[in-house]
Amino acid sequence: MRNKIPPFLLTNPSSLPPERGGGKVSMSYIDKGIESFAGILKEGYAQWESASGKGFFYELDTRIKVVFWLFFILVVSLKKEILPELSIFFTVFVILLLSRVNLVTFYRKVFLLGFIFGFLISLPSSLNVITHGEVIFPVITLPKAYDFWLYHIPGVIGFTAEGVSVVSMLTLRVINSLSLSFLILYTTPFPEIIKALKVLKVPDAFLIIISLTYKYIFIFARIVADMHLAKKSRLAGALKSAEARDWIAGRIAFIFKKTQLKCDDVFKAMVGRGFSGEIKLYQYQKITGRDWGLGFFLLTLGSLILWV
Amino acid sequence: MEIIRAEGVHYNYYNRFPALIDVSLGISKGEKFAIIGSNGSGKSTLLQILSGLLFPSQGRVFFHNNELSEKSLREKDFLRFFREKVGFVFQDSDIQLFCPTVLDELLFGPLQLGLEKEAALERVNEIMQMLKIETLKDRPSYMLSGGEKKRVAIGSVLTMNPEVLLLDEPTSGLDPKTQVFLLELILALNEAGKIIVIATHDLSLVDELQARVAVLSEEHRIEKIGTAEEILRDEALLLKVNLIHEHVHYHGQTTHTHIHSHYLFHRH
Numbered sequence: 306m307r308n309k310i311p312p313f314l315l316t317n318p319s320s321l322p323p324e325r326g327g328g329k330v331s332m333s334y335i336d337k338g339i340e341s342f343a344g345i346l347k348e349g350y351a352q353w354e355s356a357s358g359k360g361f362f363y364e365l366d367t368r369i370k371v372v373f374w375l376f377f378i379l380v381v382s383l384k385k386e387i388l389p390e391l392s393i394f395f396t397v398f399v400i401l402l403l404s405r406v407n408l409v410t411f412y413r414k415v416f417l418l419g420f421i422f423g424f425l426i427s428l429p430s431s432l433n434v435i436t437h438g439e440v441i442f443p444v445i446t447l448p449k450a451y452d453f454w455l456y457h458i459p460g461v462i463g464f465t466a467e468g469v470s471v472v473s474m475l476t477l478r479v480i481n482s483l484s485l486s487f488l489i490l491y492t493t494p495f496p497e498i499i500k501a502l503k504v505l506k507v508p509d510a511f512l513i514i515i516s517l518t519y520k521y522i523f524i525f526a527r528i529v530a531d532m533h534l535a536k537k538s539r540l541a542g543a544l545k546s547a548e549a550r551d552w553i554a555g556r557i558a559f560i561f562k563k564t565q566l567k568c569d570d571v572f573k574a575m576v577g578r579g580f581s582g583e584i585k586l587y588q589y590q591k592i593t594g595r596d597w598g599l600g601f602f603l604l605t606l607g608s609l610i611l612w613v
Numbered sequence: 614m615e616i617i618r619a620e621g622v623h624y625n626y627y628n629r630f631p632a633l634i635d636v637s638l639g640i641s642k643g644e645k646f647a648i649i650g651s652n653g654s655g656k657s658t659l660l661q662i663l664s665g666l667l668f669p670s671q672g673r674v675f676f677h678n679n680e681l682s683e684k685s686l687r688e689k690d691f692l693r694f695f696r697e698k699v700g701f702v703f704q705d706s707d708i709q710l711f712c713p714t715v716l717d718e719l720l721f722g723p724l725q726l727g728l729e730k731e732a733a734l735e736r737v738n739e740i741m742q743m744l745k746i747e748t749l750k751d752r753p754s755y756m757l758s759g760g761e762k763k764r765v766a767i768g769s770v771l772t773m774n775p776e777v778l779l780l781d782e783p784t785s786g787l788d789p790k791t792q793v794f795l796l797e798l799i800l801a802l803n804e805a806g807k808i809i810v811i812a813t814h815d816l817s818l819v820d821e822l823q824a825r826v827a828v829l830s831e832e833h834r835i836e837k838i839g840t841a842e843e844i845l846r847d848e849a850l851l852l853k854v855n856l857i858h859e860h861v862h863y864h865g866q867t868t869h870t871h872i873h874s875h876y877l878f879h880r881h
Contacts, residue, residue, distance in 0.1 A: 313739065316774070555713065
């Protein structure tokens with residue numbers, strides 16, 4: 306072997322480190338994309354870890370949680386008054402307190418999404434151009450009112466009391482729906498949620514497909530992150546856009562091939578463990594008396610809110 | 614003179630799971646260095662930190678007395694210098710091979726370094742001869758066997774003529790003949806002046822290489838650094854870090870129990 310080492314490998318070119326402070330290599334769109342892709346792994350681990358804690362709602366049977374979530378989402382959608390919506394908000398808040406969930410991280414997410422998808426999106430509808438009523442906050446004053454075809458543009462355009470009430474109601478409903486969903490996600494590992502969907506008579510085959518897909522997202526994210534590191538280790542500068550596109554195209558083909566092979570392997574592994582076309586999932590253990598009690602209490606509370 | 618130096622390196626995955634705790638080591642010119650430890654002890658993470666692919670959450674890493682950081686590796690000149698000098702061979706060759714054919718794969722590195730196409734081709738031909746992969750040059754990487762992929766992966770790094778070669782579990786999943794070939798290649802490259810750093814839990818490989826060894830514990834700390842002989846003779850240490858274990862097997866009709874290490878007892 307020794308005699309076969311090519312002469313160039315015996316040389317040691319440019320052994321001195323360069324003068325520092327030259328030009329910078331900017332972060333490419335691939336780096337940015339893959340960085341956020343790697344975030345999936347982090348989020349997944351964080352969800353699993355934070356959802357596996359100990360506390361009031363964490364320990365409740367997942368099937369009860371899923372039914373609670375569906376029932377309360379229904380109540381949120383049916384009620385159109387502020388008081389019931391506030392009651393639901395308060396109920397979730399108390400459950401969070403009892404379960405010792407980190408309120409700051411929880412509500413930061415809920416309020417941010419609620420602000421974007423509840424408040425910002427519905428805000429224009431509170432203008433008197435859309436919702437008629439008494440203007441409480443004028444924005445634009447025109448010289449006169451305009452009418453054309455079906456439309457009426459008033460002389461003073463502004464936010465109406467009725468509009469503000471509709472927007473507040475909608476924002477509150479979005480915030481409530483989000484906090485109910487995040488409550489489940491923060492206190493229940495995702496694989497448990499999938500399994501608990503059995504209580505809603507979702508077929509086993511469908512559940513196993515969701516769970517395999519969820520698992521594959523992580524495998525996929527890891528392969529992509531590893532491939533990126535492997536490329537980075539051989540890059541002595543920035544890739545040109547065309548080269549970057551080639552790399553992405555090549556890697557997509559590779560992942561497609563690898564996914565196909567993995568799919569075959571998973572199927573063989575299932576067959577090897579006795580799979581013959583019919584999927585039988587592990588049956589849950591019995592719901593305890595405590596869980597029934599809590600479930601009944603939450604159901605009564607939801608019915609009360611619905612009735613008020 | 615230490616070419617690579619790690620000082621008090623800590624690393625956590627997803628800001629939660631510790632992979633390395635307070636790791637310090639130095640690797641000198643022309644050295645063979647092995648990082649050993651059981652599964653999950655942080656060997657591969659340490660190797661990736663030494664190659665500037667991951668960055669420590671605490672502590673510092675130096676290459677030729679230049680700190681490796683996200684900032685320093687964004688400087689064009691330093692990035693080029695560092696990547697030219699340090700080659701990394703991944704455990705999974707599949708993720709490392711991303712060009713359409715073996716020839717493209719081997720040409721990628723030298724062309725990145727700005728070599729003329731003729732000079733790059735000359736390098737590639739020499740490497741192909743050395744690794745006995747000339748017949749594979751037009752094949753796509755997915756049509757290669759595991760051993761062939763490993764040769765191509767090593768070749769793709771060697772064409773850049775690195776000063777330091779980092780190899781993650783180089784012999785894992787390879788047949789005995791390819792393992793011997795690889796071992797001879799590593800020794801020859803080291804004799805040619807390359808620094809060899811491997812991460813492995815294969816004690817016989819450490820023995821064959823007679824490298825200086827850093828042992829990582831399951832608590833992700835450096836347990837001991839010493840010569841191959843010192844480490845391999847330290848039975849208590851190897852038991853503690855789970856690299857050897859109690860083993861029951863048959864000798865004829867009788868069962869026989871002893872502490873198991875292919876190096877310490879069988880030497881095979």
